[in-house]
Amino acid sequence: MPHNYWLFKSEPETYGFDRLEREGRTEWSGVRNYQARNLMKEMRVGDLGFFYHSSTKDTGIAGIVKVVREAYPDFTARDRKSPYFDPKATEAKPIWEMVDVAFERRLPRFVSLAELRANPALAATMVLLKKGSRLSVQPVHPREWKIVLEMSEGTAGA
DNA sequence: GCCAACGTTGGC
DNA sequence: GCCAACGTTGGC
Numbered sequence: 449m450p451h452n453y454w455l456f457k458s459e460p461e462t463y464g465f466d467r468l469e470r471e472g473r474t475e476w477s478g479v480r481n482y483q484a485r486n487l488m489k490e491m492r493v494g495d496l497g498f499f500y501h502s503s504t505k506d507t508g509i510a511g512i513v514k515v516v517r518e519a520y521p522d523f524t525a526r527d528r529k530s531p532y533f534d535p536k537a538t539e540a541k542p543i544w545e546m547v548d549v550a551f552e553r554r555l556p557r558f559v560s561l562a563e564l565r566a567n568p569a570l571a572a573t574m575v576l577l578k579k580g581s582r583l584s585v586q587p588v589h590p591r592e593w594k595i596v597l598e599m600s601e602g603t604a605g606a
Numbered sequence: 607g608c609c610a611a612c613g614t615t616g617g618c
Numbered sequence: 619g620c621c622a623a624c625g626t627t628g629g630c
Contacts (some may be wrong), residue, residue: 457628481613489617503628561629582627 452490453588454497455576456524458459463556465499465510472475473516476585478532480544484585488547489519492506495505496552498588498596499578508560517548555600563604569595 456476457462469476479485483588491605501507521542524530564570564577571577575586588596 459628483613507629582612584627 450493451492453468453590453593454487454491454515455500455509455588456497457500457502457584457586460501461504461511464501466538466553468499468513468549469511469551469554471497471551473548475546475548477522477546479522479546479584480532480534481584487547487583487587488545491515491518491547493518496539496593497549505518506558506560508562508564509559509600510558512551512552514552516548516550519545519547522546529536543603555589555597557600557604559596559600560604563599564596567595567599 460466463474476488479488493515497513497515498509499511499513500509522532522544523536524532525537525542525544527533527537532544534543561576564574570592573589574582574592575583575588
C-alpha cells in the first residue's frame with residue numbers, strides 16, 4: 449500500500465514518460481527548489497506519483513511512477529559539468545537531494561491539463577492548477593488521485 | 607515569442 | 619530584514 453501520492457513534472461523533450469517506460473527506472477536529479485526538495489524527503493518507497501508533461505504541446509498526466517529509493521544526495525550538484533551544478537554543495541552538505549522512481553503503469557488514456565482545469569472537483573485544490581504554481585514536485589491528495597484515475601478511465605471531456 | 611508569477615540574490 | 623532586480627518556469 450502506498451503511503452502518499454505525488455506529482456512529478458518533466459519536459460517530455462528532455463525526459464518523457466515513454467523514455468521512463470523504456471528505461472524502467474531513473475534518478476530524479478536536478479531539483480533546485482527547497483520546497484520540492486523537502487517534499488522529496490517525505491517520500492517513501494512504494495509511494496506513487498503522476499508523471500506530468502510540462503512545457504510542451506500536449507501538457508498533462510501521462511502515467512504513474514513509483515518511488516523506489518528514498519531521498520539521497522543529488523550528485524549532479526557537485527558535478528561541474530552538469531547544468532545543475534551548485535558551487536555551494538559539498539560532500540558534508542550536499543544541499544540537494546533526489547529520489548529514484550520507476551515506471552509503474554500507463555494510464556488508460558492521457559489526461560490533459562485543460563481537462564484537469566475543467567474539473568471543478570480539482571480546480572480549487574490541486575496544487576498543479578493553482579495560479580502561478582511552478583513546483584516541479586507536488587503533493588497530490590488521495591481524493592485528487594482517485595478523481596484523476598477515474599477521469600483517465602472515462603472518455604475525454606466526460 | 608510573450609509575459610505573469612515565482613524564487614533567489616544582493617545592496618543597503 | 620527589506621525589497622528591487624534579476625533569472626527561470628511554464629502556459630498560452
